[in-house]
Amino acid sequence: MWAGIRYVSLSPNLTTVLFRGFLFGSAAIAILALLPSVANEYVGGGAMVYGTLLGCFGLGAIGGAFLNGRMRETFSNEWIVRGACLTFALACVGLGFSRDPLLSHVLLIPAGASWVLSLSLFNVSIQLSTPRWVVGRALALYQTATFGGMALGSWVWGSVADISEPQWALVGASVVLVLCAAVGLR
Secondary structure, eight states: OHHHHHHHHTOHHHHHHHHHHHHHHHHHHHHHHHHHHIIIIISOOOHHHHHHHHHHHHHHHHHHHHHHHHHHHHSOHHHHHHHHHHHHHHHHHHHHHOOOHHHHHHHHHHHHHHHHHHHHHHHHHHHHTSOGGGHHHHHHHHHHHHHHHHHHHHHHHHHHHHHSOHHHHHHHHHHHHHHHHHHTTO
């Protein structure tokens, strides 16, 4: 494991992907972490509405998986990730301020697609830019960074929602997603 940590720490491109995975995971998880509150407080529904909102996110994720190949033929991975971060940020803000059930459902479709596009392209970037002898360890570090970001983000955005309101936590997450897109400009 130390060989993998040493290799990744000495590879600026890999550390950037790990950092972006952490940023994306910590911010994008806000929608999934706060979706029960959004369904209950803003959209005015219960478990059924929560389920359909989550279903729309999943439908978008399936669509994103199908679009992945075609988008990679047309755009660079960086453009796709940057667009996915910004699309997810817009979905966060829209969901935070939407009180319309239909609009809230529609906003979750591109969020789900952006989720799959970003995470799969980060994963592919790690695999393609790492030699075979250390690729498993690099992927383990990527997964740790991304899912560690999701765990931390769930706690942070839940705490922000407790202190203020879920809509402001979603706005805060969108700011981090814009930062994640900006990191790709460097």
